[in-house]
Amino acid sequence: MxxxxxxxxxxxxxxxxxxxxxxxxxxxxxxxxxxxxxxxxxxxxxxxxxxxxxxxxxxxxxxxxxxxxxxxxxxxxxxxxxxxxxxxxxxxxxxxxxxxxxxxxxxxxxxxxxxxxxxxxxxxxxxPLAGLTAYQAVQRAGVREGRTVLVHAAAGGVGAFAVQIARALGAHVIGTASEANHEFLRGLGAEPVTYGDGLADRVRALAPDGVDVALDLVGSGAVATSAEVLADGGTIASITDATARTEHGGQYVWVRPSTADLDALTALFDSGKLSxxxxxxxxxxxxxxxxxxxxxxxxxxxxxxxx
CATH class of the missing domain: 3.90.180.10 (Medium-chain alcohol dehydrogenases, catalytic domain)
Structure with missing residues (x-):
């Protein structure tokens, strides 16, 4: 071959x-x-x-x-x-x-x-890899209807899936991205916010009571920023930074193969809820x-x- x-x-x-x-x-x-x-x-x-x-x-x-x-x-x-x-x-x-x-x-x-x-x-x-990463992070962070979710790097390969999966579960999603990708995020159902200096203040303006879940899909200090805007009892999940678990009591997610999780993604695709x-x-x-x-x-x- x-x-x-x-x-x-x-x-x-x-x-x-x-x-x-x-x-x-x-x-x-x-x-x-x-x-x-x-x-x-x-x-x-x-x-x-x-x-x-x-x-x-x-x-x-x-x-x-x-x-x-x-x-x-x-x-x-x-x-x-x-x-x-x-x-x-x-x-x-x-x-x-x-x-x-x-x-x-x-x-x-x-x-x-x-x-x-x-x-x-x-x-x-x-x-598979990006979709499973997003799905498993969303599931382990406890995303559900009515929760406010902050997705770091929301326009990336994993982030775009995370936004859509969280929206399919009924969550309100705030997604960080460059301004060039804001319309793309709006199309996925997220409220876009520009990353960089002052991010925590911009997130607070959109979620004055804090976010219930923060998904770090990029690293570069995203866990620390997430801790600043997390509501009481909120959860941080990261695919890049183990301090989400060791210092903040959240989740560190290393994606695993899973037929069941792929089947769940398939159902979302075939129902038109995921692209x-x-x-x-x-x-x-x-x-x-x-x-x-x-x-x-x-x-x-x-x-x-x-x-």
Whole structure:
């Protein structure tokens, strides 16, 4: 099969299109014919070697965790799926080696769900990691109807999902973003506020009694700012800063594969309550350019690789 691999850590230039053996599947694994994968910041951070010690990488490695495709072969004990099923998933394994930027990927059934019928393969591939991160953060922070929720980096890949999921639960959402993205956030149902110096004062003007939940999706002091505007009994959840838990009694969220949570996202998509924005689509051979586009930080929406 064709796959993107890297044999050493470094910049995007270490990524190569190579021929690799087809993956072996175990009893609780299915072989997925990849139709699309998407780039997440963690992909290029792992490629750079920046997460060694936290995430094990076996070289040469095929990167990528997000996938949408079609089941090509089933394992001995995979009653959930049949050949031909359209699936999507967050195929995170114990080590980075046999990833999704390839024609085929071996995916444990716990990492997959049936693809939303309302999404293309490219759109579906853009969902799993970012969508699950948002969904799990919202759930663990206790977002529910009537609550006021502050979402930091609300126009980003995770943030846009968090805004929509919180709105679907009936929450009032305030989202931080640059002014260029304010109309985008209004379209998602959030009340936009400009990030930067004076953010706490601007949030207080919109929520004089404080916010019930703050979701830190960016770091850069967002937990400290959230503590300034949190209502009594409120909760901070962060995907970047463990002090949300250790110093503020909140939640530190490291996204997990979950079929049930993907099914919940599917229901939101297919009911029209959730949408996904694809910024750019690259061919597999151009994965290095896709990584560079992600690293630039200048795109809104997900970057997808079509296989």
């Amino acid at each position: 064709r796959a993107i691999t890297y044999a050493r850590f470094g910049g995007a230039d270490v990524l190569e299109l190579t021929e690799q053996p087809d993956p072996h599947i175990g009893p609780d694994t299915v072989l997925v014919r990849v139709r699309a994968a998407s780039v997440n910041p963690v992909d290029w951070k792992v490629r750079e070697g920046a997460l060694q010690g936290l995430i094990d990488t076996h070289l040469p490695a095929i990167p990528g965790w997000d996938v949408a495709g079609v089941v090509e072969q089933v394992g001995l004990d995979t009653p959930e799926y049949q050949v031909g099923d359209e699936v999507y998933g967050y195929v995170r394994k114990d080590v980075v080696q046999g990833g999704t930027f390839a024609e085929l990927v071996a995916a444990p059934v716990r990492t997959l769900a049936r693809k939303p019928a309302s999404l293309t393969f490219e759109e579906a591939a853009a969902v 996904v924005e694809v910024a750019q689509v690259f061919d597999l051979a151009d994965t290095a350019e896709a990584h560079r586009a992600s690293e630039s930080g200048h795109t809104r929406g997900k970057i997808v690789v079509r296989v």
